[in-house]
Amino acid sequence: MQSKFPRATHGTVPHADGRSYSVTVGNLTIPKQEIGLIYLTNGGGTGGNPFLTSGVLGLGLPQLSHVYTGRDPSIPGDKVSYATVTQNLAKLTKPVFSLALSRNEDRSFFALGGVPPVATGEYTTVPIQKVIKAQYACPLL
Amino acid sequence: MACFLSYGALGSLALLNVVIAAPFMEPQNQQGSAYLHAANAGLAVTDNIFKVKKVQQSIANSPVGVGNPRKRLHDSSYATSITVGSEVLDAGIDLMSSDTYFAHDYFKCVDWVNGWESVDQSRCGYSQPIRAGFAGGSIDNQYLNYTDSFGGYLNGDMGYAEQVSSCYPWHRPAR
Numbered sequence: 001m002q003s004k005f006p007r008a009t010h011g012t013v014p015h016a017d018g019r020s021y022s023v024t025v026g027n028l029t030i031p032k033q034e035i036g037l038i039y040l041t042n043g044g045g046t047g048g049n050p051f052l053t054s055g056v057l058g059l060g061l062p063q064l065s066h067v068y069t070g071r072d073p074s075i076p077g078d079k080v081s082y083a084t085v086t087q088n089l090a091k092l093t094k095p096v097f098s099l100a101l102s103r104n105e106d107r108s109f110f111a112l113g114g115v116p117p118v119a120t121g122e123y124t125t126v127p128i129q130k131v132i133k134a135q136y137a138c139p140l141l
Numbered sequence: 142m143a144c145f146l147s148y149g150a151l152g153s154l155a156l157l158n159v160v161i162a163a164p165f166m167e168p169q170n171q172q173g174s175a176y177l178h179a180a181n182a183g184l185a186v187t188d189n190i191f192k193v194k195k196v197q198q199s200i201a202n203s204p205v206g207v208g209n210p211r212k213r214l215h216d217s218s219y220a221t222s223i224t225v226g227s228e229v230l231d232a233g234i235d236l237m238s239s240d241t242y243f244a245h246d247y248f249k250c251v252d253w254v255n256g257w258e259s260v261d262q263s264r265c266g267y268s269q270p271i272r273a274g275f276a277g278g279s280i281d282n283q284y285l286n287y288t289d290s291f292g293g294y295l296n297g298d299m300g301y302a303e304q305v306s307s308c309y310p311w312h313r314p315a316r
Contacts, residue, residue: 036243037300038248042265052266053231053268056235064239068283070284077286116186
């Protein structure tokens with residue numbers, strides 16, 4: 001069956017060895033971090049709403065990865081489990097991150113290991129349901 | 142309105158709690174309320190804080206080949222700045238994906254409606270592709286494949302990054 005997706009004809013992204021490849025987010029450094037480099041796209045990958053950014057920092061659950069053993073998305077491949085940025089950061093600090101999103105950029109923060117010291121009314125924690133859609137159906141502690 | 146998400150990544154397992162706050166603009170001298178409310182919810186206030194900014198979306202910000210619904214939610218997209226090697230790049234914060242990736246300088250922007258025709262990179266909405274490659278080498282048999290119900294599509298390699306660091310450090314005001 002012919003794929004409906006274009007075949008990669010450009011080769012792979014070049015790389016160089018022997019250089020540092022640690023990842024530092026804030027003051028936390030991950031010695032070795034796996035990331036993706038995109039070489040073919042129609043502007044997707046951001047929920048159908050491409051942003052004027054260079055890429056994406058994925059903070060979602062590990063099961064929400066889109067890394068597979070196969071290059072062609074029309075051919076079923078096995079999903080690859082790897083240590084994401086969030087998982088590696090969790091090993092370096094408390095396993096919590098938080099986002100404070102405000103229309104006022106001065107009050108919008110990304111915090112690692114806790115919550116930002118911004119004034120709020122009241123925090124309320126709400127557990128996520130185990131099954132919302134298939135990829136959430138993973139065992140929880 | 143602001144919301145807070147706390148995420149516990151414990152090895153391959155994960156716990157996710159949504160923490161929703163009812164925020165209000167408050168002078169700095171009342172900042173202590175954040176500590177009180179955080180403590181009441183079993184959360185710790187941290188100094189590891191970085192500013193995020195609202196993403197300016199392009200007018201033609203649908204995937205190439207998809208009709209552009211001009212109705213877009215305001216204030217719906219935020220980004221943080223990440224340095225890879227010597228390059229300073231903006232990365233959109235995505236809670237529906239666990240992958241971190243960048244469009245490479247070599248990337249091909251295609252129009253999926255018109256036979257996957259190659260079009261100008263600027264039509265794909267990535268403002269500044271990354272020039273660096275995988276300093277630690279690419280990984281065999283691992284590929285980033287993504288399609289969505291909006292027609293969005295991307296394909297790429299996985300590998301180990303050159304040094305990456307976050308920008309926009311924020312220093313807590315003196316209390």
